[in-house]
Amino acid sequence: MQDIEAIGAVISQPQTVLITTHQNPDADAMGSSLGLAGYLRKKGHRVTVVTPTDYSQNLHWLSGNDDVIAFDEKVRVSVNQLINETDVIFCLDFSSLDRIRELAPMVRQSRARKILIDHHLEPESFADLALWDPIAAATAELVFRLIIELGDKDLIDIPIAECLYSGLMTDTGSFRHSNTTGNVHRMAAELVDLKIDVSSIHRRIFDNVTLDKFRLLGYVLNEKLKVLPQYKFAYITLTDAELKRYRSKTGDTEGMVNYALAVEGVVMAAILIDRVDEIRLSFRSVGDFSVRDLASKHFDGGGHRSAAGGRSKLSLAETEQKLLAIIPEYQQQLLETV
Numbered sequence: 104m105q106d107i108e109a110i111g112a113v114i115s116q117p118q119t120v121l122i123t124t125h126q127n128p129d130a131d132a133m134g135s136s137l138g139l140a141g142y143l144r145k146k147g148h149r150v151t152v153v154t155p156t157d158y159s160q161n162l163h164w165l166s167g168n169d170d171v172i173a174f175d176e177k178v179r180v181s182v183n184q185l186i187n188e189t190d191v192i193f194c195l196d197f198s199s200l201d202r203i204r205e206l207a208p209m210v211r212q213s214r215a216r217k218i219l220i221d222h223h224l225e226p227e228s229f230a231d232l233a234l235w236d237p238i239a240a241a242t243a244e245l246v247f248r249l250i251i252e253l254g255d256k257d258l259i260d261i262p263i264a265e266c267l268y269s270g271l272m273t274d275t276g277s278f279r280h281s282n283t284t285g286n287v288h289r290m291a292a293e294l295v296d297l298k299i300d301v302s303s304i305h306r307r308i309f310d311n312v313t314l315d316k317f318r319l320l321g322y323v324l325n326e327k328l329k330v331l332p333q334y335k336f337a338y339i340t341l342t343d344a345e346l347k348r349y350r351s352k353t354g355d356t357e358g359m360v361n362y363a364l365a366v367e368g369v370v371m372a373a374i375l376i377d378r379v380d381e382i383r384l385s386f387r388s389v390g391d392f393s394v395r396d397l398a399s400k401h402f403d404g405g406g407h408r409s410a411a412g413g414r415s416k417l418s419l420a421e422t423e424q425k426l427l428a429i430i431p432e433y434q435q436q437l438l439e440t441v
Contacts, residue, residue: 106232110218111253113232117147118190121215125197126155126204127353130162130308132196134270135220135242137167139193141263142250151189153182155204159354161311165269166262174206183209191216194230196242198223198405220245223406224395240282243270247290256293264294269304277305281409319349323359330366334430335437337363338373340423346377360385370440371433375415375422382422384413390440392433401429 114120122140124132133154140150157173174182186192186206192215194200200207210217211229219230222239239245247267250259259267271291275283278291295301323339330337339359346356356376363372364387371388384402386394388409395411398404402413415422430437 104226104233104235107234107249107252109232110234110249113191113216113218114143114146114148117149119188120148120150120191120193121186121189122150122152122193122195123203123206123210124154124195125202127357128154128156128158128162128196129357130273131241131243131270133158133162133165133168133171134266134268134273135195135246136193137165137171138243138263138266138270139195139220139246139249140167141260141266142246142255142258145258145260146255151185153185153206155202155206157353159357160313160352161308161354162269164307165266167266174204179205182206186210186213186215189213189215191218194219194221195246196221196223198226200227200229220249225405238284240280240284240287241270241274243267243274244287244290247271247294259294259297261297261299264297264299265304268294268299268301269308272301272304273308282407313352313355315350315352316355319346319351319355320359320362322349324362328363328366330363330369331430332368334434335368335370335440336372336430337366337369338375338423338426339363340375340419341377342419343377343379360387363387364389370437373426375419375426377419382415382417382419384415384422384426386411386413388440392436392440397429397433401425 120143122136124136136152140152143150153172155174186209192210198221200211217230219233220242221235222237222242224237226235234245234249327339360372360374370390371392373386376383386398388394393408395406395408398411398413402415404411404413406412
């Protein structure tokens, strides 16, 4: 579903625009949102980016960050008013409104034109228009496609390019995941040609780690990583008390599951995190094994074949036991995956 011409018609005249993305936004969520915001401002729109939660400090350098509104109770009334008064709402990098938490009913009830830009499977039918492509490596790739196909490449300056490159780089695992296509490299090349500093972008996102986060990672690798070689499976559990002990902040557990997947012989990995109100699960896999199917079937989740998430209302211990009871169902598939 690629309503590019129709989206172009909607944004052809200056309007009030709100951009939102999923909870705990990552670099693709923030990069695509802020990149789109920069582009729309150049076209004369009044743009506000609202996130359903806060996000990692290593993304705060992105252009436009200082004007982002991170939703909490203190801004509920003003955000609700903003949503009611906006003309267009762009929903980026999520396929279901429950991914924006308390913003969901406000967005659903808004009379604004809703536009979805996303690459996740099975999008919920809430948007009036959509630029949706599950083959795209990142939502940033779709924002770039929109700008190019509307003939506005000349509006992409270095700040916008940095935002879009950040999303593309991170959602492809620094261009090493299987979603790294020729189109991905061509887009990256066009952004690099605009004279962005790719080394600086990589450093600010990946080499900007607090001491607390390093200590949490050390604890996880030494004490919490469990490997089940009979299933080619590894996983991590983290309690709320452990997160507090290491003064964990938003984003500190981002990517931690990849360390479990990096263990020799492992083809599927998971991390289970106690977020007090629910247990959040993140899954990763290699080869043809679909963690999306597992997450969707058992943990009210979804995502991509090799990267998915889920949730559980059980306790952390009960969720762990549920997962361990499920894994044998997939033993043959896991053992056959290389």
